[in-house]
Amino acid sequence: MLVRLLGTGGWMPTDRRETACVYFRDGADVLVLDAGSGFRRLVTDPELLAGVERLHIVLSHFHLDHTAGLVCLPGLKHVPAREVWAPGRLVAGEPAEELVHRLLDPPFLAGDPGDVTRIFATAVHELSRDGEIGPFQVELRVQPLHNGSTLALKVNGELAYCTDTAYDEENVPFVRGARTLLHEAFWPGDSTDDVQHSAAGEAARIAAAAEAERLVLVHVSPLILDEEELVASARARFPNVEVGRDGLEL
Template identity: 25%
Template sequence: MQVTFLGTGGAVPTTRRNTSGLLLRRDGERLLFDCGEGTQRQMMRFGTGFTVSHVFLTHLHGDHVLGLPGLCQTLDFNDREEPLAIHTPPGTRSTVENLVGVTGARPGYPVRVNEASPGGVVLREDEYEIRAFATDHRTQSVGYALVEDDRKGRFDREHAEELGVPEGPKFSRLHEGETVELEDGTVVEPEQVVGPPRPGRKVVYTGDTRPTGTTVEAATDADLLIHEATFTDDRAERAAQTGHSTSIQAAELANRAGAKRLALTHISSRYAGDASELEREAREVADGEAFVAEDGQSIDVPYPE
């Protein structure tokens, strides 16, 4: 799993930071979270490709959605035939549908717009699901958590051989949770040779929000929490007024959630020249790793040990 930050700036883009956009790659699938103005150019610039299957919008402020019409049009120019699913907060479906067709032309491929209810599963695939959770901004807004299923426990090959299980299909059947019978009539149960299930990975993206308990719940034990940090701590009052968070608030929330890594994003243009103070503040508070994300930065999300 790999996350590429396409845009890490706040409402106003700078020469260093584009408006909000994040691409997550998992086993060849590409998922796009938010689509601010210029997102498709960032996708070209950083080599992520356009073959996204789902777009997840946290809210409909311009710095998170104004790149959507252009991206949809480019996909059409590229003769896309596969459906595109766009997920958006409750009550915003018609606005997104109008945004996709703002030029008066609809894409030649199917576009589905689904409303993502907080606390619900937005997307369910074979090995993971994406859940929406409530955030606290100045409009209808949600965050998203990608949560992988537990993986199979480790197969103890050495012990299986000691029990007399021959190498081959019976190994696989045991690992799949089936009981096997040996030629001498001995029955071997899966729990004798397979360890406990191992957790999958969790990546959480907040979009714009004040610190919330629902984010803590969604981000519990997250491998990567991507939390907005629009301001430094000296502007905490401004953050509260505008529905945003400070770097220290994001770090404190990550601690409460037990998140392993914290990526700070949605950086205000007032820090266009130097965002190091946000990173310094977060690192002084965070129990785990904390860093300010940069446009074009890609990070791998390994499985928990």
């Protein structure tokens, strides 16, 4: 399984980072976690989808830095199956399909509401439980510590992805068993009083308690200019840490 980070920023894209998107490839199947602005790389770097027959798009929640990339879908019509899996009922209390329509329907982008499942995606699924998505095993946990809940996600039991959450110890048993943890670090420092987001030291605490092998910090704030500060804050608690950068292969 090939894993590549397509977007490692949070909130807004910068010259350095697109927003949230993680790419997994297994033969003719690609799965992405989140469709932030980094999702556009599937259009601008065609190699990523060469020979791909099924694209599975799994959303952690609906905030725009995780969904704005869905505007790129009309550029991916060469992939026969383009399916969105979204936790509408779990994190927003509304059906996934309605929420995806709300994002893309007229007057925002599509010319006609039917375009969403004709031109953009070939299907929109309600993501509500652990299961297989193509050849990928996807596990999920609702993270309540954000404005609106979000999902922590795990792929093939190997890689856990926890973003858009304040420090949440309940993620430790969920992450346990995964070798790699992608965890948000919106702020440097050992802790933060931001009730929506985590500091690098808090990401490191989760990685250490869950006995991960590797921690990659993602969803970095565009306001952070000194990334070494993020690493230093985390390294005190978990040595094998780095800041994710767009294009990094894991």
